[in-house]
Every structure is written in C-alpha cells, then in structure tokens.
Amino acid sequence: MQLSVTNSPFSEEQATQINQLLSTLTPEQQVWLSGYLTANQQLGTAVVAPEAATANATTASTSIGTNDTHEITKPRAITVLYGSETGNAQSLAEVLDARLTENGYTVTLSSMDAFKTKDLKKVEDLFIVSATHGEGDPPDNAITFHEFIHSRKAPKLSGVRYSVLSLGDESYEFFCQTGKDFDARLKELGGESLVERVDCDLDYDEPADKWMNDILHALSGPQDNRDVVSESHTSVQSAKEKKYSKSNPYEAEVLENINLNGRGSNKEVRHVELLLDNYGEGFEPGDCLAILPENDPEIVTQLIEVLNFDAQAVVTVDTNGTEVTLEDALTSHVEITKLTKPLIQKLAELVDDSTLSTKLAEDGWVQNYIEGRDLVDFFTDFAVTQLQPQALVDVLRKLPAREYSIASSYKANPDEVHLTVCAVRYEAHNRERKGVCSIQFAERVQPGDTVKMYLKKNPNFKFPFDEDKKVIMIGPGTGVAPFRSYLEEREELDLKGNTWLFFGEQHFTTDFLYQTDWQGWLDEGYLSKIDLAFSRDTDEKVYVQHRIEENSATFYQWLEEGAAIYVCGDEKYMAKDVHEAIRRVVEKEGHLSEADAETYLTQLKTEKRYQRDVY
Known part of the structure; x- marks a missing residue:
C-alpha cells in the first residue's frame, strides 16, 4: 500500500520519502524497521540492537496476527x-x-x-x-x-x-x-x-x-543485572555540585553588618550585606540564602573541658574519611547546641550513668529534658568515663545551614545579597543561650570577614510582577525581609501601586525596620498602603492580625479583586494568628460559615494566591 496524506498521518513530502525508502528495503529490513520503531516507542530514546528489534517485530507481528499470548510487556507508568x-x-x-x-x-x-x-x-x-x-x-x-x-x-x-x-x-x-x-x-x-x-x-x-x-x-x-546506578550521571550530590551548595559553598565577603534597632531596644536585628563577586547565579524575591555557621568558640571549649578531651585529637567527619582536629569538628562540622530525642538515645549507649536509663523509661522525660539544653548540659548531668572523641563525633548530626529570606533585589544589586538577622539570646537552666548563626553575625563577624554560603531557591514563595495584580504582604519583625526584596525589584522595574504591607514590632522609635525604605516607596508610589502594629507602644498589645481585622472590608475587597497574600515570619504563633484573622475577615465580609471561609482560603492556596514562608 502506497502512503498518502489521506491514508496516513504524514504530510505529502513525508509520505513520498517513506514510500521511496520502503521500495528499497528487503522483507527482513522492513521487519527490523518495524521492530525498531515499536521498541523505540516503548523504551523512550534507548538504542535497540538489530537482533532485539527483529525479535520485537516478530513478537509484535505474532501477537497481532494470531492473538498469541507472547505480547510485548508495556512498561509501568x-x-x-x-x-x-x-x-x-x-x-x-x-x-x-x-x-x-x-x-x-x-x-x-x-x-x-x-x-x-x-x-x-x-x-x-x-x-x-x-x-x-x-x-x-x-x-x-x-x-x-x-x-x-x-x-x-x-x-x-x-x-x-x-x-x-x-x-x-x-x-x-x-x-x-x-x-x-x-x-x-x-x-x-x-x-x-x-x-x-x-x-x-x-x-x-x-x-x-x-x-x-x-x-x-x-x-x-x-x-536485569545491569548496574543502573552507575549508568546514571545525576545524583543528589552531583546535581548540587553543578553550582554552589552545602558541599561546595561560596565564601562571601561581608560588606556591611549594622544594627537596625535604635538605642534602648529589646532586640538586635542585623542588616548584613554580602559581596557576590562572580557568583554566576541570580535570585528572585522570595528566595533564601543559606549560611554555613560556626559554633561559638566558648561553647566548644566548655564541651571539650567537661569531657576532658584533647582539643587537637584527630577525628574523621565524613564518609570520605576527612580528618580534622576535634576542636575544628566541634566548631564547623557537627551540631552541639541542640539535643534531640534520637541523639539522647544514641548517647545513652555511650555513657556509664545508670540514672540515664532510668530517666529514659519515664514517659515524656526526654522531650522535657532536651528543651533549652545542649551537649554541655548533658555531659554535666550524666557521667561518662570511656567515651572517645571519634565515638562522640560519629553520633552527632552535621551542623545544619541556617536559611534566611533574602532582603534585596538581584536586579537592583546584582553583586550583593542582603540579609535581616535577629540576634537570638535567652537564658535557660541557669545558663545564657545564644543562636548559633545569629550571634556569629552579631558578635564575631566584621566587614572584611567572609562567611560560607549558597543561594537556595524557594519555588513556593514567588511574587507576581504584573502592575495590575494586587499584593498583600504580612511580615512582622524580620519576616519583612522578602518584601524589601520585592519592592526593591518593583522599583527597579518601575512597577507602581497595588501593594499593601502589614508590619509589626515592639516600639515605633527603636524597632521600625527599614523605615526610610518603606517611606520612600510609599511616597514614590511603589507601595500603595502600609499598616503598622507596635505592640509595646499601647496599653493593650496590638499585632498585625489586629490591623488586618481593622481593615476587614478593604482587605476582603482586595481579595475579591484577585489579590495575592504573602505571609513571612514566625510559624508557631504569628502565622496561625494571621491565618485565623484572615479567615474571620472572609467569614464576616463574605457572609460565610467558618468551614466555607476555610475552603475559600484553601482555594487561594491552590491558586497560589496565599503563600507562606514561615519558620
């Protein structure tokens, strides 16, 4: 049968070419080509050997012509x-x-x-x-x-x-x-x-x-005895090593490291600017920067002393057998300031204290004990005599990177990246406690120093760049960082209007982070509206969720006009309170039940109009 445009899916030119080719093929070659095309369709782009293709063609022709049971097995989806x-x-x-x-x-x-x-x-x-x-x-x-x-x-x-x-x-x-x-x-x-x-x-x-x-x-x-793993060139590690990552960090020079809070504030929030010189990769508002921190030298020294270890003892810190001193391992490679239930269970096998076994048998003891304690506390509370440095390092988890929302626009500052970092300090169990990375920035990192870092995309917190799209941003405290990035980028693109920011902190005079930035964008029209909540400036504490409900009608109107909501900051309290406030707005203004209002918000999430970056 001659192929044509009427009896095949081919164009006239293709049909002519195929007819010319088929007229030159022997019957064996035609069978082989049929098998090749059939096998290729089933196996993707894998090359099929002639003998395999012939066998496939024979099987296919047998099963089609005789309803034989030897059918080609279809790959599982x-x-x-x-x-x-x-x-x-x-x-x-x-x-x-x-x-x-x-x-x-x-x-x-x-x-x-x-x-x-x-x-x-x-x-x-x-x-x-x-x-x-x-x-x-x-x-x-x-x-x-x-x-x-x-x-x-x-x-x-x-x-x-x-x-x-x-x-x-x-x-x-x-x-x-x-x-x-x-x-x-x-x-x-x-x-x-x-x-x-x-x-x-x-x-x-x-x-x-x-x-x-x-x-x-x-x-x-x-x-199938093939070593399929060795044939694959893509692994978690190789995919990351194509760019900067935890295993291949970039050393960024610190350009600025300043305290954003005024004198007398209860908080210390650092604005950190890092140099991205020839980094080779950009970022978008909503993306994060991961910092590879170092443990406080003071805590490292305390831990070595309480264990009576030699700080210069050599230990291995990874499966490749990388050797470093114990002091280096405890400073840069393993986590020592946080206890977890699995870690306590592993440590129980290494210590000689019988009281620990008794404690572990008590319901809820571990969860209560680990709250606010670190390894120094543990080895102060429980006796150990035979523990070796390598055994300790082996049970500790790797020191995790700390992720911070980027507070600057790549389009506006392609050679820099800015962070907003709140110094964490508190007291627990009669000892002062400090955040690992935040205190490194607050106390030990100066302009001219370098920090190890890599960019991290956040595909679930992406902003629109449509001037007509309304955007509501809710970011108390350091949660305001990605919104600074977003508005800085909108300014660079000259996109004005349809943006509404809710910001909250303790005091207006000392804690209004990036005040001049917001005021400038408000004056120039890049920011349409801003609502502030300073909880310690009034007799009754006022938070961003209260401002949302105070603006109930306008908030709901924006939603009905297609606005997208972005929430960034504390997950445990703020994000839950904000969600409940938004739900109440939808209930009230939309005349909906609580369940229907929740369904409304779920639909917003599905449409990517309600995104959160909470921690």
Missing part, C-alpha cells in the same frame, strides 16, 4: 509527587525524575496540589517525596492531597507499587510525620512497598541518594 514547603522536597523529586528518565523510564512529575486526585486510581508506580511542616503537618502544597488520600474517597491501590522519602528535623517531636502518614495510608489502601520508606534529617543528601539507588535497582528487577 511512574508518577513522582512532591510536597514541599521550602523547595528541598521539590529539588529531590526533580533529581529522581532525572535519574529515572536517564534510565529509560517514562515519568510524570508533579507537585501534590497540581496532581488531579481522580488520576490516583490510574497510578502504577508511585514515589512520594514530602517534607513535614511545623508539628507534623503537611506542607501547604500537600494539604489537599493529604486530606484526599486519608478520606473515604481514596481509591483502592492494589497493584500499585510505591515508596516514600520523608524530609524533617529530628529536633521536632513529630519527625517526618507527613511522610510516615503517606507511607501508612498507601499500605492501608493496598499498595505494595517497592522500597522501604526513608526518613531524612536536615542533612539529607546521602540517605536520599541511597533511596533513589534502591528504587532504580528495584525497578530493574532480578532479570
């Missing part, structure tokens, strides 16, 4: 879903997608809020990467999927193979809870665990890499 608050889970899901694709698999990658829940019943192989937010809650973009899969509407998943990678922080009581929830529910629905769930602490690169390797091995099956 792979779905990768992620629930991400700050972008870590998303970046890992993207690496998994790349590795699977490199190995010839067809993958659907999606955030959980973009995934159509009705398609869950069509899933064959499902891999979930999810962070846990706050006290065991799913990230904002995972809430709807989390609720669906735990509802009666969730379909039975017999025949579905799955695995879960959980991201969390061991210092929280409900460590990796969202990932655990997904894992348990998928099993309840009849799914088959292809690879055991992996729970990752803050230093997640190695366990995440192993999880991906295990998935590739499991998918290849016992009949």
